[in-house]
Amino acid sequence: MSGEAAFFKLEPLLVETSSAATAAYLASQHAGMRERIGRLGQVLVSAPLAALSRSTDGALSNRLLYAGLRGMNQVRLAQLAAEVATSLEGRTHRDRVALLEHERSEGRRVVVLSELPYELASILTDGWSVDHLAANRLEMRDGWATGKLLEPILGGPGSLRWLRAFAEAHGIDLARSCAYASHADDGFLLSAVGRPKLVGASERLARMGRNAGWPVLDGVALR
């Protein structure tokens, strides 16, 4: 493999979902009504702060969202992840997933980043041309989630730090590497590489891209 990589953000570029929606749904599927209401409430109450902090501290945003999974059994999380993955089959952009294989055939290491729980991201990307998957991992104690995320926490600038560390560890030349994204929150990913590519960009990202001179693969906005 060349010292080049192709970085893809899993959501919403390849699969139409978000860490906020996922965290809320998972929190609502705790065992017991009281737990469900309490944990979902926790996610919803922290959602505005999470949204506000996304652009400056995406890690904090995800910490707040996934705290609602405290007390969830590891096996339940795995089962719920499988259920969510099934429900997202119709929301997967197969044409964009094909880009992964294209990049790999060009000799680039294919890296997928996701702010979703690893249990879900790994199912969603199963069978894709992925060389490395980085996603958020929940801390487990004796098989039950503590509500904390293990470092490194992916989200916003946190993902950028991860990306640079990964590149250094694997001899990746970011200037010759490419990255694909569709949402403004993932602008960090595009700015880190020499060959950013917007795909189905949101209006805000499209504006950012025009200002930065980034190529747009298609001009169809997601929203």
Added chain:
Amino acid sequence: MSAGLSVRSTLAGKRVLLLGATGFVGKAWLVHALEELPELGKITLIVRRQRQASGESRFHAVLASNPAFQGLHAKHGAGLAAWLAPRLEVVEGDVRKPGLGLDDATRARLAREIDVVINSAAMIDFVPRLDRALATNVKGAMEVASLTASFDHASLLHVSTAYVAGNRSGTFPEAPVEARTPSGEPFDAEAEAAALMEGAMHAMAEGGEVAKRWILDGSARAEKLGWPNVYTYSKSLAEALLTRFAAQQGLPMSIVRPSIVESAQRVPFEGYNDGLNLLTAMIYLLGTWIRHLPASPDHPVDVVPVDDVARAMSAVAAALVAGRARPVYQVATSERNPITVGEAFEYTALSHRRHYRRPDAPWFEQEIMARWDGITNPGAHPLGVHSVHRAAGTLQGWLGRAETKLERPAWLSPMVSAVKRGEQRLSDVERLVDLATPFMRDNRWVFVSRALDELDVQEPDLRFEPEKIDWPRYWLDIHMPALRRWCFPRIEKTDPRRIHVTTAFGESGS
């Protein structure tokens, strides 16, 4: 360090007499022996007559229809009977009768031939008639021991239950029962058993209300002395009597105490389960509207796959033949690889969720029932069966008064009948839940299970290795599908008052 034990070579050519072959574990052991111990000598089964069916015909009916034997049928087809002929014989007998009801010639022949007697026959109801529990679990056990002692060179493997420990929390060693009740009072098991037998004789001779009162008093006594139910009380009495008898007679004997015996991991096949027991009933309930059960989430629930019990029995049988068996072996998981009540509830809920979310399920099941998870409640809960039953009783009272006041209007009758049926059903369910509460909530039982390791079984496929049980996989992929396939249909057809409770195995109480 003692030398290892080769189960296969030690048991090669040895003859085993098995009682309880038509029970859950009896069948599992039999298939295990036929498939995994081909070197074992001919196995003799003692099967009792039931109504018009001889012991032999009963066993052949079980052989023909029970799923435990489907592998043998698949392998041997029409040739199964011929294949079994040199490996198996069925003798009619009854543990409740002196000498098991065997004729002299049969007894003399078995006395010469048998090396190990395995007694897994038991009355497995938790709320049996006390006289029947005594007849099978105590007197019957002593009849088997007496017969074994009269044989030329046989040892006795008696199957009991880990729950002879009674209603108390703690870590329970692999040691003979003490001369104390679970509540710590001095206890003379022999005197107790003798008094019970005499009481049973008089009560049954009187019949009617006298007999009924005696049975109820006996059940209450078991609980007062500290056992969760008559089954564990009777098994504990039997252990005490057997231990004393074996010492007096110089009879080589080992007691095997399994915990809650559940679905097989491998033999006769993955997911074999033939029990309709209390834990199964609770698991079934957790898939209904009654999902709030009294339970302590941190307590271990000691479950052991039936094929592990079968292999442990063979290891102990080999140890007896080799003259190196210990008095007691516990086949349990709570010490070495515990699964908690909370985890069991969680995996059960997830399995029910999977079932309700299957593609062909109606909307109501997919969206509502799938999310109605079972919850552990150490205390009372407004949606617990006791609360719901009380509410149903209150409603029944109101409707009854309304019916009287309104002079029995026709439109009210169906409602009154429905509530009455519901209240009766809840009463039965509440009774089952009360029977299960010592196991789910009240007692923190940890059963030591190390003695089997000391045997150092040489064959890896015959070792008891509880650490290797992957509980999530076992519960979700083996046990719950097994219950849904083999046991839930029986529950749905069965009056809850007739659900037996199994922590061991053996013949049904009917």
